Amino acid sequence: MGNCLNPPSSVEDSRTSQNSSYPSKVVTSRASSLSVPSSRTTCSTPSTLTIPSYSEKNSSGDLPTPRTEGQILSASNSKDFTYSELKSATRNFRPENLIGEGGFGYVYKGWVDEQSLAPSKPGHGMIVAIKKLKRESFQGHKEWLTEVNYLGQLQHPNLVKLIGYCSEGDNRLLVYEYVARGNLENHLFRRSAQPLDWQTRIKVAIGTARGISFLHDSKSQVIYRDVKASNILLDPEFNAKLSDFGLAKAGPTGDRTHISTQVMGTQGYAAPEYIATGRLSARADVYSFGVVLLELLTGRRALDRSRELPKQNLADWVRPWLTDKRKLHKIIDPKLGEQYPKRGAHALAQLASRCISNDAKRRPPMSEVLTSLEQLQDPKFAFVSPRAKEGKSSASIPRSSLRFLVSHLHPSDGGNWEPISHQ
Numbered sequence: 163m164g165n166c167l168n169p170p171s172s173v174e175d176s177r178t179s180q181n182s183s184y185p186s187k188v189v190t191s192r193a194s195s196l197s198v199p200s201s202r203t204t205c206s207t208p209s210t211l212t213i214p215s216y217s218e219k220n221s222s223g224d225l226p227t228p229r230t231e232g233q234i235l236s237a238s239n240s241k242d243f244t245y246s247e248l249k250s251a252t253r254n255f256r257p258e259n260l261i262g263e264g265g266f267g268y269v270y271k272g273w274v275d276e277q278s279l280a281p282s283k284p285g286h287g288m289i290v291a292i293k294k295l296k297r298e299s300f301q302g303h304k305e306w307l308t309e310v311n312y313l314g315q316l317q318h319p320n321l322v323k324l325i326g327y328c329s330e331g332d333n334r335l336l337v338y339e340y341v342a343r344g345n346l347e348n349h350l351f352r353r354s355a356q357p358l359d360w361q362t363r364i365k366v367a368i369g370t371a372r373g374i375s376f377l378h379d380s381k382s383q384v385i386y387r388d389v390k391a392s393n394i395l396l397d398p399e400f401n402a403k404l405s406d407f408g409l410a411k412a413g414p415t416g417d418r419t420h421i422s423t424q425v426m427g428t429q430g431y432a433a434p435e436y437i438a439t440g441r442l443s444a445r446a447d448v449y450s451f452g453v454v455l456l457e458l459l460t461g462r463r464a465l466d467r468s469r470e471l472p473k474q475n476l477a478d479w480v481r482p483w484l485t486d487k488r489k490l491h492k493i494i495d496p497k498l499g500e501q502y503p504k505r506g507a508h509a510l511a512q513l514a515s516r517c518i519s520n521d522a523k524r525r526p527p528m529s530e531v532l533t534s535l536e537q538l539q540d541p542k543f544a545f546v547s548p549r550a551k552e553g554k555s556s557a558s559i560p561r562s563s564l565r566f567l568v569s570h571l572h573p574s575d576g577g578n579w580e581p582i583s584h585q
């Protein structure tokens with residue numbers, strides 16, 4: 163789920179178990195620059211919460227009408243599960259059924275009957291992913307409700323499907339379709355992961371762009387606000403599905419260009435103007451998506467605290483290299499070996515460069531980003547020269563050779579680029 167961004171001095175990392183190179187999940191209040199205490203208040207009176215709806219507007223048509231929790235839950239197309247049903251679907255939230263942990267909760271594998279959605283035995287019926295929110299999180303409850311609000315009504319092949327929810331006492335859970343290959347972050351950065359080939363990377367980028375375009379171009383625009391590799395789930399065919407709608411916001415209406423909001427998101431992915439001013443527009447999603455493109459292109463994390471300071475932020479670091487055709491090869495993910503199309507890589511880098519422009523107005527709209535990505539499947543951009551094909555991809559090269567492969571990336575021509583050892 164989402165995170166709130168802080169000025170560096172008061173960053174509060176809520177992922178205690180995370181690797182230092184992970185994009186951090188932080189909490190703050192933008193207006194006052196004061197941190198919200200880490201021990202968040204449990205929301206015992208959730209029904210007082212209201213969330214702006216993407217689908218309803220007041221009579222002036224300018225602003226979305228806030229809806230109460232009761233209205234949101236009754237309008238949702240998903241099932242209202244009891245806690246005991248979900249307990250039984252996950253065998254009492256057994257540790258071996260744990261498939262992930264985020265800032266606000268744990269995700270378990272569970273089994274339900276395909277028709278009735280009643281809990282079933284492991285291995286029988288349909289697999290679902292059940293997110294159980296940590297109890298003490300008020301922010302968690304708010305995001306839970308936002309998620310039911312949006313995902314309960316929006317359906318698209320590139321958005322994860324919300325099957326149901328549970329609100330019983332202090333327990334807040336969400337039940338999703340199970341997306342078998344897990345998140346993109348693990349595929350890109352886990353040591354043991356099989357490297358993704360070029361075509362798969364483009365397919366993932368296209369699927370993600372379709373999901374975001376759908377949100378931006380809906381009759382009532384939705385800004386997703388948390389585009390990042392860990393929120394992009396992959397099905398067995400590598401179709402991308404956006405998950406985690408806890409930070410989604412109704413976009414500006416009428417003549418407005420943005421909405422003003424507390425700054426929430428993930429460091430390394432959040433757009434600079436949004437961090438600086440709290441003004442949020444769909445172009446902030448375009449920026450974050452551009453950072454995901456950079457991760458796909460370079461195999462490096464959006465934010466890596468294990469690097470020295472000027473190199474921690476991927477977008478800032480690689481920006482100068484993206485538009486230089488001759489130097490581009492220096493930043494391409496060494497796990498691709500030579501097996502990527504030069505022309506396609508150049509076009510992708512140029513597109514990413516536009517998406518991460520510091521001037522939001524210069525970023526292309528998501529529909530245009532999608533069209534450009536679809537063109538990269540054209541043989542003209544997807545062609546890998548036979549010479550490159552003959553070379554081995556790093557997938558089949560021993561680790562020691564991989565180190566050699568990256569060590570030729572030396573700043574021989576003036577840049578401050580240095581070889582990096584990839585995990």
Ligand SMILES: Nc1ncnc2c1ncn2[C@@H]1O[C@H](COP(=O)(O)OP(=O)(O)OP(=O)(O)O)[C@@H](O)[C@H]1O
Nearest residue numbers: 163262263264265269291338339340341344345392
């Ligand atoms: N529907 C799903 N199908 C399969 N795996 C899932 C599903 N939903 C979540 N997961 C797994 O659980 C992990 C944790 O999800 P969660 O959204 O709580 O946290 P996160 O995205 O990793 O971090 P954040 O709290 O910053 O969003 C995901 O990264 C993913 O690997």
Ligand SMILES: [Mg+2]
Nearest residue numbers: 163392393406
């Ligand atoms: Mg997430």
